[in-house]
Amino acid sequence: MSNRPTSDTEGAADPLDTVEGQTVTLWSDVRRKLKRDRRFWIAAVLIAIFVGMAIAPQLFFTDSLDPSQCELSDSAKGPSHAHWFGTDILGCDYYTRVVYGARTSIEVGFVVGTLIVTIALSLGSASGYFGGKTDMIISRFADVWFSVPTTLGAILLLSLFGGGGTLAVALVLVFFGWPDMTRLVRSTVIGGKHRGYVRAAKTMGSPSRTIMRRHVLPNGIAPVLVFAAYTIGGAVGGEAGLTFLGVGLRLPSISWGLQISIAQTRFTSDPYLLFFPSLFLSFLIGGFVLLGESLRDALDVKLIEDA
Amino acid sequence: MPEPLFTVENLQVEFRTDDGVVHAVDGVSYTLEKSEVLAVLGESGSGKTVHARAAMRILDTPPAFITGGSVRLGDMELLTLDEEDMREVRGSQVAMLFQDPHTALDPVYTVGEQLIELLKARRRVSKREATEVATALLGRVGIPTPRERLKAYPHQLSGGIAQRVMVAMAVALEPAVLLADEPTSSLDVTVQAQVLELLGSLVAETQMAMVLITHNLAVAVGLADRIAVMYAGRIVELGPAREIYSDPKHPYTAALLRSIPDIQIREERLPAIKGAPPNLLRPPTGCAFHPRCPLADDRCKAEVPPEVEVRPGRWSACFHADEVTR
Numbered sequence: 095m096s097n098r099p100t101s102d103t104e105g106a107a108d109p110l111d112t113v114e115g116q117t118v119t120l121w122s123d124v125r126r127k128l129k130r131d132r133r134f135w136i137a138a139v140l141i142a143i144f145v146g147m148a149i150a151p152q153l154f155f156t157d158s159l160d161p162s163q164c165e166l167s168d169s170a171k172g173p174s175h176a177h178w179f180g181t182d183i184l185g186c187d188y189y190t191r192v193v194y195g196a197r198t199s200i201e202v203g204f205v206v207g208t209l210i211v212t213i214a215l216s217l218g219s220a221s222g223y224f225g226g227k228t229d230m231i232i233s234r235f236a237d238v239w240f241s242v243p244t245t246l247g248a249i250l251l252l253s254l255f256g257g258g259g260t261l262a263v264a265l266v267l268v269f270f271g272w273p274d275m276t277r278l279v280r281s282t283v284i285g286g287k288h289r290g291y292v293r294a295a296k297t298m299g300s301p302s303r304t305i306m307r308r309h310v311l312p313n314g315i316a317p318v319l320v321f322a323a324y325t326i327g328g329a330v331g332g333e334a335g336l337t338f339l340g341v342g343l344r345l346p347s348i349s350w351g352l353q354i355s356i357a358q359t360r361f362t363s364d365p366y367l368l369f370f371p372s373l374f375l376s377f378l379i380g381g382f383v384l385l386g387e388s389l390r391d392a393l394d395v396k397l398i399e400d401a
Numbered sequence: 402m403p404e405p406l407f408t409v410e411n412l413q414v415e416f417r418t419d420d421g422v423v424h425a426v427d428g429v430s431y432t433l434e435k436s437e438v439l440a441v442l443g444e445s446g447s448g449k450t451v452h453a454r455a456a457m458r459i460l461d462t463p464p465a466f467i468t469g470g471s472v473r474l475g476d477m478e479l480l481t482l483d484e485e486d487m488r489e490v491r492g493s494q495v496a497m498l499f500q501d502p503h504t505a506l507d508p509v510y511t512v513g514e515q516l517i518e519l520l521k522a523r524r525r526v527s528k529r530e531a532t533e534v535a536t537a538l539l540g541r542v543g544i545p546t547p548r549e550r551l552k553a554y555p556h557q558l559s560g561g562i563a564q565r566v567m568v569a570m571a572v573a574l575e576p577a578v579l580l581a582d583e584p585t586s587s588l589d590v591t592v593q594a595q596v597l598e599l600l601g602s603l604v605a606e607t608q609m610a611m612v613l614i615t616h617n618l619a620v621a622v623g624l625a626d627r628i629a630v631m632y633a634g635r636i637v638e639l640g641p642a643r644e645i646y647s648d649p650k651h652p653y654t655a656a657l658l659r660s661i662p663d664i665q666i667r668e669e670r671l672p673a674i675k676g677a678p679p680n681l682l683r684p685p686t687g688c689a690f691h692p693r694c695p696l697a698d699d700r701c702k703a704e705v706p707p708e709v710e711v712r713p714g715r716w717s718a719c720f721h722a723d724e725v726t727r
Contacts, residue, residue, distance in 0.1 A: 289507075299488045
């Protein structure tokens with residue numbers, strides 16, 4: 095209300111910089127705002143670096159640093175010119191091992207993010223759009239599921255079926271993580287269904303398919319995208335947490351959670367073993383949180399004037 | 402006799418709630434000719450908005466059910482039309498204008514995208530043509546620099562300009578009938594007058610018929626040819642606007658007229674209509690207005706007064722129509 099001009103004769107709030115003859119679209123506007131947002135660039139660079147590490151870790155070190163070259167005599171040496179992050183207990187180069195850890199985290203984040211968004215969009219929009227019995231079944235099921243404590247459930251499942259790989263940890267996180275976003279999508283769709291513009295579109299003869307696609311989803315997608323970014327960050331942390339607790343990945347897997355878990359017993363003598371994987375983990379999670387925040391602001395059309 | 406352009410006949414709408422059944426619209430009938438403006442006047446809950454949404458068939462079912470009557474465009478019955486054909490009717494034959502333009506416009510699209518999409522979908526024209534038509538439409542509803550405004554988002558528009566955009570969308574497909582649901586109630590008084598003037602000139606220009614739903618008697622008298630006064634889901638009085646204003650034939654209309662402040666007379670207190678609007682879950686017996694009516698007698702409590710033509714073109718649903726004074 096506050097930023098609405100009240101006088102009828104007043105001009106449009108500001109001239110929108112647009113290509114001549116073209117109307118501004120929501121997405122071009124979102125892109126424009128993201129380009130100006132420093133948080134978005136920090137997030138993009140951080141995430142790009144870690145995705146690069148996951149895809150091609152060898153690009154991040156020279157031949158002199160080889161994760162398979164372990165000298166037991168070099169066990170737990172601090173950072174040096176030869177070993178930037180020092181060496182671990184087995185005398186392997188710690189920098190390369192931390193770089194290799196990115197792959198696990200990115201894999202978990204990608205799998206969990208994709209699956210949860212897919213489940214949430216299908217179950218949540220079905221539940222919100224059709225309502226009635228469909229809604230009751232899906233919602234009650236999600237509510238009951240939601241009440242299971244994630245950490246406890248994950249520990250139970252993972253210890254029952256014994257140390258699976260990255261995929262198993264990711265699936266367990268999906269297994270307990272889907273109700274949150276499903277409920278978010280459902281409430282967004284329900285809120286969108288009764289908006290004035292949905293009724294207006296109906297009186298102008300739009301078919302319900304078009305109304306869903308053009309009005310309900312675009313208006314509801316912002317919180318879902320933002321939440322997806324946070325979910326990925328949370329999944330990366332979740333994998334590290336479960337691994338740290340000893341139910342996630344096991345040696346010889348390489349994972350930041352595993353490195354942190356091993357490092358904690360030697361924290362007083364070799365703090366750098368804890369520091370480096372924690373630093374990388376924080377940067378990656380922080381990247382997704384920043385991405386979520388910049389998306390949240392870019393997708394809010396009400397902030398256009400300030401951009 | 403040829404069919405009137407738009408006919409509503411004995412329309413019945415009920416809301417089935419947990420607390421009981423509400424007869425929100427209880428036998429509304431009127432006809433409308435080309436270029437005619439009919440004001441449907443009534444207080445909140447009188448059924449004026451519900452009757453229009455029922456005619457458009459956009460009520461949420463449940464809880465709302467259309468239980469009887471007929472809505473015809475020419476000789477085409479709208480209430481039994483299949484949904485696909487009804488969708489074609491909406492917008493291009495019967496259009497609707499809403500009270501608050503800022504909720505009726507989608508915030509994520511610019512004005513241009515919304516207008517152009519509508520024209521592309523329904524008129525099957527190219528984007529370039531649609532843009533031209535959209536620009537012309539915005540100019541026609543009195544928006545300065547229409548080409549620039551196409552690029553504006555709804556929240557960047559003032560209430561008056563946004564409502565003009567809604568008017569442009571409502572008339573974009575050249576409908577035969579426009580149902581305007583409180584089109585000026587959310588606007589500043591000065592802007593209200595401008596939008597009403599615009600609606601009046603569009604009716605004169607395009608010969609469309611308009612149902613102007615309002616709770617504002619001055620708005621109704623200013624723009625409408627005829628007025629239908631609604632109370633508790635029924636039309637209690639129907640007639641030419643000026644006659645209703647100068648010589649009401651229903652005690653409710655008379656009471657409404659008395660509660661308008663007169664700038665000439667300095668009064669201590671405006672005469673308000675005593676009592677409260679009826680609870681439609683448990684409507685009064687007989688005439689729904691009898692608990693608040695100075696003329697009510699035993700017959701009013703027992704029987705529902707039928708709509709009677711008290712004078713050619715003047716209808717009143719009151720046993721005491723002759724005794725009503727302004």
